[in-house]
Amino acid sequence: MNLLETIIALSYVLAAALFILGIKYMSSPATARKGNLLAAIGMFIAILVTLLDKQIIGYTWIVVGIVIGSLIGAIAARRVQMTGMPQMVGILNGFGGGASALVAVAEFLRLSGTQALPTDVAVSILLSVIIGGVTFTGSFIAFGKLQGFVPGSPIQFPLQNIVNALVLMGAVISSVAIVLFSPAIPVFVIVVALSLLYGILFVIPIGGADMPVVISLLNSFSGLAACATGFVVGNNILIIAGSLVGSAGFILTQIMCKAMNRSLRNVLFSAFGTGDAVAGAAQAKGDKTARSIDAEEAAMIMGYAQSAVIVPGYGMAAAQAQHAVRELAEQLMGRGVEVKFAIHPVAGRMPGHMNVLLAEAQVPYNLLFDMDDINPEFPHTDVVLVIGANDVINPVARYDKSSPIYGMPILDVDKARHIIIIKRSLNVGFAGIDNELFYDPKTTMYFGNAKEKLQELVAEVKKL
Amino acid sequence: MPESLIIGVTIFVLSMFAGFEVITKVPPTLHTPLMSGANAISGIAIIGALLVTGGENTILNTILGVIAIIFATINVVGGFLVTDRMLNMFKKKEK
CATH class of the missing domain: 1.20.58 (Methane Monooxygenase Hydroxylase; Chain G, domain 1)
Structure with missing residues (x-):
């Protein structure tokens, strides 16, 4: 040297x-x-x-x-809105995976012309191409779903899982052929094409609210692709950095799955959240009534409480209501109310989504509490304000074994003395099931757009 | 098995463990910046892209290499900048 x-x-x-x-x-x-x-x-x-x-x-x-x-x-990093962060991370995953795959393709083209490929190099190249290719197109579909170009609901077609498995198997079999026989360019092109196709097929059946898992998984893949490329070009820094990212994404994937009490397999292959259960839920609604509330009454309840917990969900992000939330919290704290925020791990569209939005609105991070820390406090909480969250507060997850969300850890909002839920309607959440909490005598519904409703609430609190 | 491959695999396994150790300590509040920061790090593929593009090449390979550099640079620059922007917003409550 x-x-x-x-x-x-x-x-x-x-x-x-x-x-x-x-x-x-x-x-x-x-x-x-x-x-x-x-x-x-x-x-x-x-x-x-x-x-x-x-x-x-x-x-x-x-x-x-x-x-x-x-x-x-630089332009993307400067321009992106905090509510658009899941899309940004999604697309960056894609570029990372794409870059790794392209390097592997270039190396294949360079080496295949000159000599027989050593087995280890061939395997590394193919792994890099497959993982990177899947990450590339998969991330763009995830981006499209989050941005609304691609429908957020699961896209399904007959024999979907079988077709998907065949596509992946095709890529693997072609790869084996390249390693065992010869580095033929047409076969290599098939591997590239099938990998790109698989990325699309694997993300389209996954619903919008499962995106935290998909984004985490693709994050992991983008790291592993870089790792494989490290073996291709024989460079250790790629292996190290790639495996760091690979393990980061993997840990986040596990955390997200655990927070939904679903296996990764279930998230990826079950097209969850199709809303099949809606019919049954609608029937059950029959004899129950939800009470609604206006801004003045909600302001009275919150303004004269001793302790309040705010539970933000995707509805807050969708309505860009984080600044209105901060204003409300400030008003309440000014009146001596103890205000805390409860963050469910899968609230929003990516890990930590709510935290970033609240940070943007300058809510101090020490007011934000994780599920495990806040749950013991709900029984002593005067009022909980839920903003556009649904499945993560549904008590059915605790006892109804037939429910699709049974076993999912939830925020124990129902144990508080009073619950106010800001929501556009009584419609079901992502899991497609009714929420009995809406009909609880302690609960009042405050219907409307999260941002407008919060602004009205703030105005009323100021009048108290 | 060539020696370089053994070394590579060793590094891979140890780095995975190192990654698990440091990443499990990241609190949920920072999971989004962790992801975007990790994203930027996965832009390390740029090293491979530089080596491919700068070497002796066919036109096709140069094109592939340049696209790879563009992708990886977007990842690196965009990832680190957006992470910095986010982290700059995380403030503690002043007493």
Whole structure:
């Protein structure tokens, strides 16, 4: 190893250490920003020393690529709204997976022309292409679902699971053929095409509210694709960084599944949330009535409470109501009400979605509580205000074994003394089941758009 | 099995464990920034893209390489910037 090679290799070690350190600093909101900066410095070092590699002989195209990519990335990062963060993360996953797959494709084309592919290189290339390809198209479908280009409800067709399995098997069998026999380009093209197709097929049957799981899983895939590419180009920094991301996404996937009491298999293959149960639920509604409430009455209940817990859900994000929520919390705290926020792990469309929105509205993060911390407090809470959440507060999850959400950990909102629910209608939530909490004598429904209703509520609280 | 592959697999396994250790300590409040930050890190594929693009190449490979660089740079730049923007908003309640 000459001096230059040594410097490059050691710089990669430094970059890897900075990545790990960066994530470690993410263990607290106070140090997280520094952690992100450290990881960014690590990336900068890694890119810089790579440019010194003697394998690189021309810089023109590299500069072109970096300039275009930086511009797009910087503009997107600046422009994206906090409510659009799930889409942003979704699409970034896709670009990561796409980049890894493209590198593997280029390496295949370069090597297949000159020599027989060594088995390990061939396997790495194919893994990178398959994982990266699936991540690429899968992320774009997830993006489309979140953005509303693609219907958020599960898209189904006959024999779906069988067709999907055949597509994936086709990609795997073609790959095996390449490894065992010859690196034929037409077969390789089939692998690429089937991987891209599988990415689409695998995300379309998954419903909108299951996107936290899908985004986490694709995040994991984008890391694993980078990892496989690391084996392709024989570069350890890719393996290290890729596996860090792979494990991050995997852990988040597990947390999300656990928060819904569903297996990953169930989320991916069962087309959950089709609303099949709606008919039965509507019948059950018959003899029950929900009480509705107006802004003045809601303001009285909340303004004179000692303790209030606010439960935000996807409805808050959809109505962009986070600033109105903060204003309400401020008004209440000004009156001496103890205000806390209860965040369910799968509230919203991605892990931590509610936290980011409330942070944007400048709600201090120490007012935000996780499910396990807030649940013991509901019995002593005067009033709970639920904003556009449904399944995560449905008590049926605790006892009704026939319910599709049975066993899912929920926020024990029903144990509070009074519950006010802001919702557009009595319609069912994502799981397609009725919520008995709406008809509980302690519950009052405050119907309307979350943002407008909160603004009216704030105005009334000010008058008290 | 070539030695480089053994080393690669060793690094892979150990990095997965290191990842699990540090990531399980990230609180749910920061899960979105964790994801976008991890996203940026998965843009490490840019290293592979640089090596492919800068080397001796056919036109097709250069095109693939440049697209890969663009994708990976969007990931890196967009990921780190948007994470920073988010983390900058997380404030504690001042007394």
